[in-house]
Amino acid sequence: MLRTMVAFCAVFGVSIASSATEVTYRKDIRPLWESKCAACHGAGSPYLGSGLAYHILDVDHAMARQVRAIKGGASSAEAFDCDEKSSQLGAQPLLRRQQHPAAAGMARTQFGIGAMPMILMQKNQVLEKQLAAAGLGNVKVSWKQFPGGNPMNEGLLAGSLDIVSAGTTVFITLWARAKGTPTAVRAIGSISALPLWFMTRNPNVKTLADLSSKDKIAVTTVKVAVHAILLQMAAEKLYGAASSGKFDPLTVGIPHGDAAAAMISGNHEINNHFTAPPFQNMELKAGVRRVTTAEEILGGPASYMVAYTTEKFRNENPKVYAAFIAALKEVMDSINKDPKGATKDYLEASKDPITLEEGVEMVTDPGAKFTMTPHNVATFANFMAKQGLTKVKTDSWKDMFFPEVHGLPGS
Numbered sequence: 134m135l136r137t138m139v140a141f142c143a144v145f146g147v148s149i150a151s152s153a154t155e156v157t158y159r160k161d162i163r164p165l166w167e168s169k170c171a172a173c174h175g176a177g178s179p180y181l182g183s184g185l186a187y188h189i190l191d192v193d194h195a196m197a198r199q200v201r202a203i204k205g206g207a208s209s210a211e212a213f214d215c216d217e218k219s220s221q222l223g224a225q226p227l228l229r230r231q232q233h234p235a236a237a238g239m240a241r242t243q244f245g246i247g248a249m250p251m252i253l254m255q256k257n258q259v260l261e262k263q264l265a266a267a268g269l270g271n272v273k274v275s276w277k278q279f280p281g282g283n284p285m286n287e288g289l290l291a292g293s294l295d296i297v298s299a300g301t302t303v304f305i306t307l308w309a310r311a312k313g314t315p316t317a318v319r320a321i322g323s324i325s326a327l328p329l330w331f332m333t334r335n336p337n338v339k340t341l342a343d344l345s346s347k348d349k350i351a352v353t354t355v356k357v358a359v360h361a362i363l364l365q366m367a368a369e370k371l372y373g374a375a376s377s378g379k380f381d382p383l384t385v386g387i388p389h390g391d392a393a394a395a396m397i398s399g400n401h402e403i404n405n406h407f408t409a410p411p412f413q414n415m416e417l418k419a420g421v422r423r424v425t426t427a428e429e430i431l432g433g434p435a436s437y438m439v440a441y442t443t444e445k446f447r448n449e450n451p452k453v454y455a456a457f458i459a460a461l462k463e464v465m466d467s468i469n470k471d472p473k474g475a476t477k478d479y480l481e482a483s484k485d486p487i488t489l490e491e492g493v494e495m496v497t498d499p500g501a502k503f504t505m506t507p508h509n510v511a512t513f514a515n516f517m518a519k520q521g522l523t524k525v526k527t528d529s530w531k532d533m534f535f536p537e538v539h540g541l542p543g544s
Contacts, residue, residue: 246410247325247437250464256482263456298440309523320534322505324438329427330413334404350405351392355384360407410495434508468503472496507543
């Protein structure tokens with residue numbers, strides 16, 4: 134990922150680490166914030182949260198590096214893409230078009246059971262085999278890593294990426310934004326539905342209603358990540374629609390791996406974590422308590438990740454699109470038929486810090502579903518629209534997905 138980021142920056146003549154000038158909030162950050170960021174992220178914006186203060190004022194120096202990049206001539210988007218440090222675990226593989234016709238590329242990011250189908254697709258070269266079977270010859274598939282959903286979505290809209298896989302709410306945001314435009318986006322299918330747990334180290338927190346202003350909740354991205362939306366849903370159930378944002382001020386945007394380390398060590402202000410496998414299982418093993426789950430909040434399973442692309446790419450590349458679906462089905466069948474063998478392959482590729490037995494337990498958990506069937510995607514979409522995070526509601530989950538999965542019992 135570092136080499137990719139440097140190459141990307143070099144194209145635009147950006148040097149992230151070349152300036153030794155001291156960056157201050159008053160002199161450097163605030164003017165840039167007001168001129169380039171406040172329109173979308175200012176007061177009243179759904180994207181303003183406690184994570185902002187964390188990045189500007191705390192230990193993360195990515196903001197300062199981005200400021201230097203902007204002062205050196207980069208756009209705010211270019212600087213963000215080059216140095217974004219806040220991981221969105223859901224941001225997973227993408228298929229990137231190469232310069233020659235018979236080539237494609239794919240990328241994946243950090244470890245997590247939710248990405249298992251894509252990681253196995255890469256490790257076992259399943260997509261290449263399906264592309265060859267479709268008569269497309271020896272197609273080169275290269276995988277790249279993205280730290281978050283925003284730059285990946287921008288790449289998809291720009292046409293530099295073909296197929297991406299990310300967290301459900303990352304997809305919904307782009308689907309709503311691009312609906313009715315030449316770059317309209319729809320989902321290919323679900324990648325995984327997982328049991329997502331709210332974990333705590335606070336002995337006073339027995340239910341979410343026990344959270345206080347002293348608590349800090351780690352989510353991957355404040356306000357818009359799957360876990361952040363689930364917290365808003367839970368708050369609405371507890372306190373009513375007007376108080377759906379009650380827990381938002383308690384959330385801090387931290388990658389799952391960093392949050393898990395903080396929870397397990399116990400030496401950090403983060404004392405709650407809404408998370409996913411394997412992080413929640415690692416925390417439970419270390420004595421951290423489970424308070425509630427996504428299934429309890431939603432009343433059913435939740436698609437954690439989905440794969441998606443533009444309508445334009447699907448229409449112009451039907452064989453590649455069909456090969457990707459075939460590859461995804463093949464990988465999912467292997468997980469469901471031979472979970473131990475699939476988990477072994479997954480751990481060899483991902484290097485997750487868990488044992489084979491622990492991995493198999495997570496993969497075979499009744500709440501873990503490796504299927505293209507969407508679960509509660511429409512529920513997420515309509516809640517996000519009601520919250521003002523998007524501007525589009527949906528009458529059916531099928532509005533968001535391509536026809537190939539319309540026969541599945543989705544939601």
